[in-house]
Amino acid sequence: MKDSKYMATGEWLRGEGPESDIVISSRLRLARNVAGFKFLYRASSDERSRINALLCENIRKAGVADDMIYYDLESVNAIERSYLVERHLISRELADSRGPRSVAVGRDESLSIMVNEEDHLRIQVLQSGFRLREALQCMNEVDDKLSVLVDYAFSPQYGYLTACPTNVGTGIRVSVMLHLPALEWTKQLRKVFKAVNKMNLAVRGLYGEGTQASGDFYQVSNQVTLGKTEEEIISTVESVVKQIIRYERQVRQALVTDSRTSLEDRVWRAYGMLKSARVISSDETMDLLSSVRMGVNMGLIGEVSIETVNELFIQTQPAHLQKREGREIDTTMRDATRARFIRSRLSN
Amino acid sequence: MKDSKYMATGEWLRGEGPESDIVISSRLRLARNVAGFKFLYRASSDERSRINALLCENIRKAGVADDMIYYDLESVNAIERSYLVERHLISRELADSRGPRSVAVGRDESLSIMVNEEDHLRIQVLQSGFRLREALQCMNEVDDKLSVLVDYAFSPQYGYLTACPTNVGTGIRVSVMLHLPALEWTKQLRKVFKAVNKMNLAVRGLYGEGTQASGDFYQVSNQVTLGKTEEEIISTVESVVKQIIRYERQVRQALVTDSRTSLEDRVWRAYGMLKSARVISSDETMDLLSSVRMGVNMGLIGEVSIETVNELFIQTQPAHLQKREGREIDTTMRDATRARFIRSRLSN
Numbered sequence: 001m002k003d004s005k006y007m008a009t010g011e012w013l014r015g016e017g018p019e020s021d022i023v024i025s026s027r028l029r030l031a032r033n034v035a036g037f038k039f040l041y042r043a044s045s046d047e048r049s050r051i052n053a054l055l056c057e058n059i060r061k062a063g064v065a066d067d068m069i070y071y072d073l074e075s076v077n078a079i080e081r082s083y084l085v086e087r088h089l090i091s092r093e094l095a096d097s098r099g100p101r102s103v104a105v106g107r108d109e110s111l112s113i114m115v116n117e118e119d120h121l122r123i124q125v126l127q128s129g130f131r132l133r134e135a136l137q138c139m140n141e142v143d144d145k146l147s148v149l150v151d152y153a154f155s156p157q158y159g160y161l162t163a164c165p166t167n168v169g170t171g172i173r174v175s176v177m178l179h180l181p182a183l184e185w186t187k188q189l190r191k192v193f194k195a196v197n198k199m200n201l202a203v204r205g206l207y208g209e210g211t212q213a214s215g216d217f218y219q220v221s222n223q224v225t226l227g228k229t230e231e232e233i234i235s236t237v238e239s240v241v242k243q244i245i246r247y248e249r250q251v252r253q254a255l256v257t258d259s260r261t262s263l264e265d266r267v268w269r270a271y272g273m274l275k276s277a278r279v280i281s282s283d284e285t286m287d288l289l290s291s292v293r294m295g296v297n298m299g300l301i302g303e304v305s306i307e308t309v310n311e312l313f314i315q316t317q318p319a320h321l322q323k324r325e326g327r328e329i330d331t332t333m334r335d336a337t338r339a340r341f342i343r344s345r346l347s348n
Numbered sequence: 349m350k351d352s353k354y355m356a357t358g359e360w361l362r363g364e365g366p367e368s369d370i371v372i373s374s375r376l377r378l379a380r381n382v383a384g385f386k387f388l389y390r391a392s393s394d395e396r397s398r399i400n401a402l403l404c405e406n407i408r409k410a411g412v413a414d415d416m417i418y419y420d421l422e423s424v425n426a427i428e429r430s431y432l433v434e435r436h437l438i439s440r441e442l443a444d445s446r447g448p449r450s451v452a453v454g455r456d457e458s459l460s461i462m463v464n465e466e467d468h469l470r471i472q473v474l475q476s477g478f479r480l481r482e483a484l485q486c487m488n489e490v491d492d493k494l495s496v497l498v499d500y501a502f503s504p505q506y507g508y509l510t511a512c513p514t515n516v517g518t519g520i521r522v523s524v525m526l527h528l529p530a531l532e533w534t535k536q537l538r539k540v541f542k543a544v545n546k547m548n549l550a551v552r553g554l555y556g557e558g559t560q561a562s563g564d565f566y567q568v569s570n571q572v573t574l575g576k577t578e579e580e581i582i583s584t585v586e587s588v589v590k591q592i593i594r595y596e597r598q599v600r601q602a603l604v605t606d607s608r609t610s611l612e613d614r615v616w617r618a619y620g621m622l623k624s625a626r627v628i629s630s631d632e633t634m635d636l637l638s639s640v641r642m643g644v645n646m647g648l649i650g651e652v653s654i655e656t657v658n659e660l661f662i663q664t665q666p667a668h669l670q671k672r673e674g675r676e677i678d679t680t681m682r683d684a685t686r687a688r689f690i691r692s693r694l695s696n
Contacts, residue, residue, distance in 0.1 A: 261626055261627055261684055262626075262627055264626045265625055265626035265627040265687070268624040268625065268626055269621060269624050269625055269626075271624060272620040272621055272623055272624025272625070273617060273620055273621065273624075275620055275624075276616040276617050276619060276620025276621075276623075277613055277616065277617055277620070278609055278610075278612045278613035278616055278617075279609055279610055279613040336609050339613070
């Protein structure tokens with residue numbers, strides 16, 4: 001187990017890739033379980049331990065990616081675990097649960113393999129921009145390599161068997177993280193999300209199920225997998241996301257045409273606040289960065305690069321801040337530390 | 349009648365004088381009426397005209413100050429009149445009323461003499477900082493010179509007779525404009541004002557009777573004059589104001605000691621907002637400048653001088669903005685013009 005290094009920003013945060021002004025990232029996740037073992041909610045501690053050891057060993061053997069880092073989450077401290085959540089490498093549930101569990105992370109963080117989350121195995125491919133097909137190809141390569149070594153629980157009738165029935169079948173979840181400030185500001189998101197829900201897709205906040213949207217970021221993903229092919233699922237998500245992108249662009253354009261000054265006001269005030277605050281919460285930071293991000297992408301502000309904005313999104317989160325400082329910091333002090341960090345990055 | 353020039357900031361806005369971190373200005377006002385004429389609320393248009401002519405002539409003759417500028421308010425346009433209100437040279441009532449009325453303004457704006465306001469004559473001395481005695485001396489000189497030429501309505505029993513009974517007697521109103529952000533922020537003003545009211549003093553907003561406080565500015569003044577000497581009135585106001593100053597200072601000190609970071613946060617955010625906004629209302633400007641003013645006076649921010657802050661307070665008001673631009677500007681455009689002006693002054 002290597003010590004976790006202070007990693008540079010992961011691939012998905014580079015702000016590159018197709019439609020990256022609106023699509024932050026494309027994510028695929030496969031749920032798999034090992035035949036002959038109980039699902040985790042029924043597994044004994046000993047059994048969990050054996051699953052963990054077996055899967056970590058096989059991930060290594062399979063050679064799915066170069067220079068993978070393995071985190072034994074049972075021995076990693078809380079800040080480190082939150083840090084991995086903030087980078088979207090593990091779920092909040094995996095971070096907060098107990099017992100033997102791990103994650104293996106590829107060097108550029110586009111691949112992460114969780115062991116003993118809800119299912120024995122959860123393989124995630126996360127890439128910047130709108131490129132589900134590329135992610136799928138990458139996912140299939142990993143899945144192919146692993147399935148040679150691991151005997152997955154599979155039913156000819158239902159497909160892959162999973163702890164939660166919504167994942168049975170292909171076990172795939174396809175999700176796209178979108179930045180939708182214009183739709184949010186003009187209060188049109190409700191309408192959009194209603195339409196999305198009708199397509200059997202879910203809309204969630206920045207950190208998945210049960211989390212609030214923050215900084216105008218929303219994840220659109222499929223709800224069920226049973227009875228659908230990967231191709232069908234991806235196509236549906238793709239076509240819905242394309243429509244949302246078109247709509248967000250239209251509204252942005254309308255805002256520039258109809259109320260450029262107040263749009264600029266919003267963007268510049270957000271930037272001014274970030275540059276001046278001495279105390280700032282995580283939520284406020286997200287909201288302000290969201291405005292600035294849109295301003296940069298629309299050419300309304302040239303003082304800051306999209307790379308810096310993306311970096312600030314990730315680096316200002318609680319665990320990232322504490323890891324930088326090398327110690328636990330309480331909330332009040334953290335808000336001052338965050339403000340100082342933001343000022344230092346924006347004064348460059 | 350000279351054309352009004354675009355005047356530099358008046359003496360009272362220099363931010364000088366004793367206790368000028370808290371006391372913006374000291375103001376005395378005398379109410380006088382001419383014997384043999386009706387009070388204005390009963391005077392005919394012709395009579396008002398004669399009073400106006402008579403008093404303007406005698407103010408000139410009396411030579412109360414060098415280079416006085418005379419404004420015939422009947423012929424001056426609305427922006428110009430509002431401009432005089434914003435500089436505290438005339439009351440909103442005089443600006444908005446009709447018929448023959450004037451104001452004579454001394455070169456540094458510390459003296460202004462209103463004709464046909466509520467009374468035939470209202471003499472005002474306005475000076476920066478806390479110096480009521482100096483203002484009184486100046487006021488007495490003007491009053492002495494004028495009373496030689498003008499026969500004031502006077503009763504041996506009641507003193508000077510005025511249109512409103514609250515001004516009968518000495519006809520003096522003593523008021524001190526205070527900047528009380530720390531008391532406001534810590535919600536202690538109510539308590540202070542209760543005590544002030546018990547002393548028969550009034551607390552008003554920035555533009556006198558019936559106006560809202562704005563930018564944490566408050567005027568403390570006497571309510572009645574009947575049966576009291578000028579000396580008694582001034583002493584009472586002076587001693588109450590001294591207590592308020594002491595209290596505001598204590599609270600500022602406590603804020604620095606107990607919550608320096610959040611105080612700095614408030615000050616710096618206000619400054620950041622002023623530097624970044626693309627659209628900003630008059631009220632928001634006042635509030636932000638108030639925070640910055642306190643920050644400068646407490647040494648929390650060095651990026652801007654108190655002179656610039658004071659200048660912005662006056663120059664960002666609606667009529668000042670329109671006069672600068674040389675044209676009427678509607679509210680929406682004005683908020684953008686104001687933001688631009690503030691940015692240009694703060695980027696120097």
